[in-house]
Amino acid sequence: MLELAALVVVLRGSRAEQRVGLLYAFAAYVRDRTSSFPPPVRFKRRAPVMRGLFQGKAVSFQLPPSPQIGNRGLILPLMALTQQLARVSPRYLEQCRAAAMSSPDGDPQWDPPSDDTLDLDWAIWELLWFYRRMQPDADQIHVLQRAIHGDPDGNVDFLDHPEVYDGFDAPPAVLRPPAVSQVARDLATIELAPLFERLPAYREVGGFSGFIEDPRQYLVDHFILLQDFYSTASEREMAVVTWID
Structure with a gap:
């Protein structure tokens, strides 16, 4: 204890x-x-x-x-900590800000539709560790980091509330619609095949040691979910909120 x-x-x-x-x-x-x-x-x-x-x-x-x-x-x-994303409109964020300001305990009444949320499990973290070990200078690292960490100047302090996340990690961050469009374009250019060529070498040094089966399908499935999520957010001119919960 x-x-x-x-x-x-x-x-x-x-x-x-x-x-x-x-x-x-x-x-x-x-x-x-x-x-x-x-x-x-x-x-x-x-x-x-x-x-x-x-x-x-x-x-x-x-x-x-x-x-x-x-x-x-x-x-x-x-x-049960996993990477979470939510697509929301700028108007919805302002509604949450107003709710937080008027609530005695600062509750922003955060409740985005389930169709606009995404649980990425640990997949993108695993992908980042893979890139950092085998291709540490890859541009893809910055793209993936931004996609799951948001931008530091998002001004969404009102989402720092226990009704939004459990407080174990940093408060939620946000990517505004122009940034979402940029991330969507950058994600669309990423090809995982070259990285997977290094998979045998990565596993030899202990990478993916917790996977009994080949991890590629797990990574590809979640990466496609991430690409599609941002593509849809960009098309709908939405912001993306990121947090760990």
């Missing part, structure tokens, strides 16, 4: 992708202490479930009978 408390303190002072690495390290520590740790959901392995509290929320995680599972998913079933 003391180790987990220390981890929370460190995580709250770290950036999003640093936190994922710290979570991995903590999971490895737990693995070494318990000789077991939780697998990704898609392994579908039946196992006992432990429950507890994290930042006041109930969490649960599986303890599989074998420790032979790699990085991805070590903490995912425990923390």
Whole structure:
């Protein structure tokens, strides 16, 4: 318990992708202490479930009978942190701003339609780690980072509220419609095939160690979702809000 408390303190002072690495390290520590740790959901392995509290929320995680599972998913079933996006109109953002200003607790009444939201799981984070290790100078890194992190000057502080996200990571950020159009164009130029040529070398140095199957389809499927999401947002002249939850 003391180790987990220390981890929370460190995580709250770290950036999003640093936190994922710290979570991995903590999971490895737990693995070494318990000789077991939780697998990704898609392994579908039946196992006992432990429950507890994290930042006041109930969490649960599986303890599989074998420790032979790699990085991805070590903490995912425990923390359930994934990359989230929402397409919203500038008018909707202003409505949320007005709601926050008039609410006693600053609640922006954030509730975008489900058809305009996207859960990217960990796919784009995994893709970024892949690029950084095998093609660290690739322009695609900046494009993907912007697509999931937004712009720093979005002025959406009113979305920093527990009804919008759980507060574990940085507050939501936004890309305004002109920026969304640029990101959509940039995403449309990305071809993953050249990167996948480096997949065997990446796996030799420990990349995708948590994947039993070939990770390409998982990455491609979520990348296409990201491309389509931004393409639609651009066509509809919408903003994109990004956060981790």
